[in-house]
Amino acid sequence: MHEPTGLLAELVSIDSVNPDLVAGGAGEAAIADFCGAWLRGRGFEVHRLERRPGRPSLAAVAHGTGGGRSLMLNGHLDTVSLAGHTLRPRIADGRMYGRGTFDMKGGIAAMMTAAARATARGPLRGDVVLALVADEEYASAGTEEVLDSFTADAAIVTEPSHLQLTLAHKGFAWFDVQVLGRAAHGSRPDLGIDAIARAGHFLVALEELGRRLAQGPGHRLLGTGTVHASVIQGGEEPSTYPASCRITVERRTVPGESVTDAERELAAVLDQLAVNIPDFTYELTRGVHRDPFEADAEAPIVRTLARHAELALGYPPSIRAEPFWTDCALLDRAGIPSVLFGVDGEGAHADTEYVDLASLDRLTDILTGTIIEFCS
Known part of the structure; x- marks a missing residue:
């Protein structure tokens, strides 16, 4: 046997x-x-x-x-x-x-x-x-x-x-959000746009998105979807305004949610920041994703x-x-x-x-x- x-x-x-x-x-x-x-x-x-x-x-x-x-x-x-x-x-x-x-x-x-x-x-x-x-x-x-x-x-x-x-x-979707700034010498704030500082606004908004998801309708076995920032990269050196800050975001999805839904959700958050935050510009890229x-x-x-x-x-x-x-x-x-x-x-x-x-x-x-x- x-x-x-x-x-x-x-x-x-x-x-x-x-x-x-x-x-x-x-x-x-x-x-x-x-x-x-x-x-x-x-x-x-x-x-x-x-x-x-x-x-x-x-x-x-x-x-x-x-x-x-x-x-x-x-x-x-x-x-x-x-x-x-x-x-x-x-x-x-x-x-x-x-x-x-x-x-x-x-x-x-x-x-x-x-x-x-x-x-x-x-x-x-x-x-x-x-x-x-x-x-x-x-x-x-x-x-x-x-x-x-x-x-x-x-x-x-x-x-x-x-x-x-x-x-x-659950499923998952990974996105890269690149917040764009302008490089300049650290002594010239009039020339530089700090991408890391502007990325901070996005991180706060992302946390709020996570709270909204947690309070929304959930799947009978899985509850609600989640979102979090998992990797952040930005800056060149202490004396330079950073020209970009890249944040990798993971969105965990439940049945009924798609990667397209998740991408639209993130884009809406970023578009609102572009309206409200001076000089806020971004690029959103979809990465690996798997269905629930x-x-x-x-x-x-x-x-x-x-x-x-x-x-x-x-x-x-x-x-x-x-x-x-x-x-x-x-x-x-x-x-x-x-x-x-x-x-x-x-x-x-x-x-x-x-x-x-x-x-x-x-x-x-x-x-x-x-x-x-x-x-x-």
Whole structure:
């Protein structure tokens, strides 16, 4: 019988730090090699997708006999910085400690084990597709690459969720606001326009926008959207009036809000400052943005997963939403009904990270039952 704890220990021992987050990070090549070999040995047809050299994703398929629904299980291979963690996982008090145990090699181990168990019983009618993707921690290029070639009738993303059904999460949009001034010698205020001082007016207005959002109507699970300034750069030297000040703004969106809405919101704030503040000029640039996500609570995959979760847990799983973004939104945008469900534990991106091993076993059982029922 395949068991997920040993597999998780092997996954954690493989360095897969995202090099877009940490210069010199190992990337996903070694862990993709390991997972590919493991899955081939269990009868899966493994496709290695590597549009960006050294950053592979895998799509591993167990083909069905036909006439059944296909199911994709999605999880990311990359981690954030090791940040003092070693590559030797440690087990104590029913927990496994180590980078990636919770976010999200625990989910990877559970879905690989569950898929192997489910297909070992004999061919299902529908295909089972494991998407083991690169780069989720930075730009989600891996899931985008998989979706260029593979689809399914439904998907489960095994990001950690404390064994609770996650039916929604926020999106995000990044904007650069460049407030423009005029460079001049520090002794000549008559010639200079201080871009940093004018940017201060924008920061105050941005804080007020955040208060208005917090007081507005919110999503039933996620509450309201948020906005904050995350990076500021400006000035050349102490004796010069700064010609520009650049502020990076992050807007977290809820279902019903779009990046276009967020951009118009910021532009309205900036336009009002241009009317009220002498010599206030700006440039607004849209950057990376991702949509929010909301699942249909009555979708077949949600109802099937909820039923098997209740069987394993002894009670109906809690319904939750997450403030952070996940690849569920990309799957949903591609027309694949999706839900997020994963292990219990703590410490995503933190100095101490662990997975509850009992939850890892339960997740594996829940996924196994879900695969068998959904794809039969």
